[in-house]
Amino acid sequence: xxxxxxxxxxxxxxxxxxxxxxxxxxxxxxxxxxxxxxxxxxxxxxxxxxxxxxxxxxxxxxxxxxxxxxxxxxxxxxxxxxxxxxxxxxxxxxxxxxxxxxxxxxxxxxxxxxxxxxxxxxxxxxxxxxxxxxxxxxxxxxxxxxxxxxxxxxxxxxxxxxxxxxxxxxxxxxxxxxxxxxxxxxxxxxxxxx
Amino acid sequence: xxxxxxxxxxxxxxxxxxxxxxxxxxxxxxxxxxxxxxxxxxxxxxxxxxxxxxxxxxxxxxxxxxxxxxxxxxxxxxxxxxxxxxxxxxxxxxxxxxxxxxxxxxxxxx
Numbered sequence: 001x002x003x004x005x006x007x008x009x010x011x012x013x014x015x016x017x018x019x020x021x022x023x024x025x026x027x028x029x030x031x032x033x034x035x036x037x038x039x040x041x042x043x044x045x046x047x048x049x050x051x052x053x054x055x056x057x058x059x060x061x062x063x064x065x066x067x068x069x070x071x072x073x074x075x076x077x078x079x080x081x082x083x084x085x086x087x088x089x090x091x092x093x094x095x096x097x098x099x100x101x102x103x104x105x106x107x108x109x110x111x112x113x114x115x116x117x118x119x120x121x122x123x124x125x126x127x128x129x130x131x132x133x134x135x136x137x138x139x140x141x142x143x144x145x146x147x148x149x150x151x152x153x154x155x156x157x158x159x160x161x162x163x164x165x166x167x168x169x170x171x172x173x174x175x176x177x178x179x180x181x182x183x184x185x186x187x188x189x190x191x192x193x194x
Numbered sequence: 195x196x197x198x199x200x201x202x203x204x205x206x207x208x209x210x211x212x213x214x215x216x217x218x219x220x221x222x223x224x225x226x227x228x229x230x231x232x233x234x235x236x237x238x239x240x241x242x243x244x245x246x247x248x249x250x251x252x253x254x255x256x257x258x259x260x261x262x263x264x265x266x267x268x269x270x271x272x273x274x275x276x277x278x279x280x281x282x283x284x285x286x287x288x289x290x291x292x293x294x295x296x297x298x299x300x301x302x303x304x
Contacts, residue, residue, distance in 0.1 A: 002260045005270045039271055043278045046211040050204035057199040078253040121292075129291045130233070134298035147296065148198065154292035155201040162285035165231075168252035169244070169260065169277050 002171050006038045027179045031172035048194035054155040056191045064093030070160045076126045079164035081172040088184035117143020122157045212282045218272040228283025248280035
């Protein structure tokens with residue numbers, strides 16, 4: 001973590017909260033949660049509201065599929081923290097071997113044609129946004145995705161194109177696999193609302 | 195009345211808050227940092243390096259880039275605002291491109 005104020009908390013209340021949650025959970029509070037507490041009225045309040053809607057709101061995509069999309073955006077943006085965090089949540093409903101197969105090569109992984117077509121769209125959106133065209137969306141629709149599904153997937157990709165960037169810029173500390181697994185249970189239970 | 199999420203409203207609210215709302219940094223600087231991270235024109239040092247890297251390859255951001263922006267702005271909170279602005283600019287560029295591609299479907303040959 002490159003900013004010490006985020007590491008320790010920016011108010012007496014937040015410092016206590018960080019220590020309390022770390023003590024109760026038996027692990028260091030992940031940096032993603034520390035950022036959510038920091039300068040909250042400026043950033044995390046509005047970003048958390050959108051993230052909660054994108055990841056847990058009504059959608060043709062399951063929670064597991066959306067968490068998998070988040071992990072893929074993290075992979076394309078070289079953000080190991082978010083690959084670990086959201087791969088772990090996705091693995092709770094889609095199983096670990098499938099998540100690993102998609103992360104290795106989504107085009108050959110045993111997932112639905114609609115999800116594969118949507119991930120191809122999200123890959124272009126993430127890595128070559130200026131090249132994104134109606135042709136890409138047509139291709140995704142031909143794979144079986146719907147307009148509503150593509151819009152929801154684009155929202156997931158947008159919030160994680162934001163989150164992965166500040167996670168990398170701030171150099172989030174990497175939890176262990178076991179800690180990611182415990183944090184995943186919390187994300188499934190509590191969601192992203194701040 | 196649909197119960198679907200209104201992602202466009204969330205995108206606009208995020209832009210208003212992070213780029214146009216009150217903070218420790220000037221809104222004009224936040225807007226320029228966001229534009230730079232979305233491929234816009236270069237900024238003066240030390241902001242350019244950080245904003246450009248966050249937009250293009252945030253995993254290459256260095257301790258020195260962040261430390262320089264903390265020194266230039268005078269606080270970690272101000273530096274955080276600029277990091278948030280850059281990330282938001284890069285993300286919202288992608289949202290706009292995706293929505294344009296979906297809208298263009300109406301005009302594209304089927």
